[in-house]
Amino acid sequence: MGRVRFALMGLVLLLAGCAGRRPIDRLTAQALPANSVAFTLEHLTADCRGLQGEEPAQFIVRCSDPKVQVRVQAVKRSRCPRPQSARRRLSVAMAMDQSASLFGTGGRFGSDPDKQRFPAARRFIEALPADTRLTLCCFAALNSMQYGDFDLLVPMGEGNRQAAVRALDFLEQQGPSMHGTPLWNTLIAQLNTLQREPPDRERWLVCFTDGANEVPAGVVSRTDAEVEAAARQTGTRLFFVFLGDEQSIPDYPTVRATLQRLADATDGALVAVREARDLQAAFEDVMGSANYVPCYRVQCVLKREGGFRRGEKVRLTVRGGADGIERTFELTIGEPNARRL
Numbered sequence: 001m002g003r004v005r006f007a008l009m010g011l012v013l014l015l016a017g018c019a020g021r022r023p024i025d026r027l028t029a030q031a032l033p034a035n036s037v038a039f040t041l042e043h044l045t046a047d048c049r050g051l052q053g054e055e056p057a058q059f060i061v062r063c064s065d066p067k068v069q070v071r072v073q074a075v076k077r078s079r080c081p082r083p084q085s086a087r088r089r090l091s092v093a094m095a096m097d098q099s100a101s102l103f104g105t106g107g108r109f110g111s112d113p114d115k116q117r118f119p120a121a122r123r124f125i126e127a128l129p130a131d132t133r134l135t136l137c138c139f140a141a142l143n144s145m146q147y148g149d150f151d152l153l154v155p156m157g158e159g160n161r162q163a164a165v166r167a168l169d170f171l172e173q174q175g176p177s178m179h180g181t182p183l184w185n186t187l188i189a190q191l192n193t194l195q196r197e198p199p200d201r202e203r204w205l206v207c208f209t210d211g212a213n214e215v216p217a218g219v220v221s222r223t224d225a226e227v228e229a230a231a232r233q234t235g236t237r238l239f240f241v242f243l244g245d246e247q248s249i250p251d252y253p254t255v256r257a258t259l260q261r262l263a264d265a266t267d268g269a270l271v272a273v274r275e276a277r278d279l280q281a282a283f284e285d286v287m288g289s290a291n292y293v294p295c296y297r298v299q300c301v302l303k304r305e306g307g308f309r310r311g312e313k314v315r316l317t318v319r320g321g322a323d324g325i326e327r328t329f330e331l332t333i334g335e336p337n338a339r340r341l
Helices: 002-014 115-129 161-172 181-196 225-235 252-265 276-291
Strands: 036-044 059-063 067-082 090-096 132-139 151-158 200-210 237-244 267-272 292-303 314-321 327-333 339-340
Touching: 002 181, 036 067, 036 314, 036 327, 059 252, 059 292, 090 181, 115 151, 115 161, 115 200, 115 237, 132 161, 132 181, 151 161, 161 339, 181 200, 181 237, 225 237, 225 252, 237 252, 252 267, 252 339, 292 314
Parallel strands: 090 132, 090 200, 200 237, 237 267
Antiparallel strands: 036 292, 059 314, 067 292, 132 151, 314 327, 327 339
16 A cells, blocks of 8 residues: 555656646756846746747747847746636536446456545535536446437536536446447547637546547547547646556556546646545545646746846746737846746
């Protein structure tokens, strides 16, 4: 159990959007000239448009003093505490895997035979802000006579957290679906629902899964690439609570890498949990993302003939991408970070 706890601590740190910031490469070890200073600013990803990778040349940083030259030295995707001005209400779609592989069949290990995902999911839902709009589904459908990608347990709406908790109570008493695991089809359907949400809301898709994508013969399966494209188009952050290990999940490294890629591409997170008893902590870590927001940490060097006085304030404007939103920052000489105004 100690090994599991140690591994979980590492996975929590991996979920950087929930508890901290990823460091970016330091400036060159060479000392800066006497007339130059180095600083870092945090520019929100939501304000950027059309960026490709982390090329410094895509960021335009200018100073209100025309005598000051600013050079962007390095850029790194990261997360930072959410500014008050960036706080938005949530619309959350939650998808619960109800496939046979979680229960364990045919002598195979189950990913969650004791159904520990349900108390963890209940606590997660109860922790959501009261003004969250929420929908809940399970996949695949539980009707043994007729196929369905998923069952809609709670339609999207506000003030329905208790209805979602009751739906989880019901689902916990049910057996596995007999229709495989249409993971990608289910996620595409939930993304379509989120696309119809008000544009001023932040959209989350939280999926509990062991990563399997299996559909019966005659059913067309969507792909992980289509899920990524739809999530980007709808501006949805993908969060995966991934339960299982090499014993319970065939091709575990590949499955995990796929979910990690989707999470990274959408500013979401993957929390990999090898034992069901760790699920509660996993859901709590995902919930922590409400206090953080994706950003770019931009390191710059500022230069002016004659140098700068310690404590002097310098006003900067920043644009990420040719069509990005321009924001204003204030730098106090002698401090490493610029403050977003």
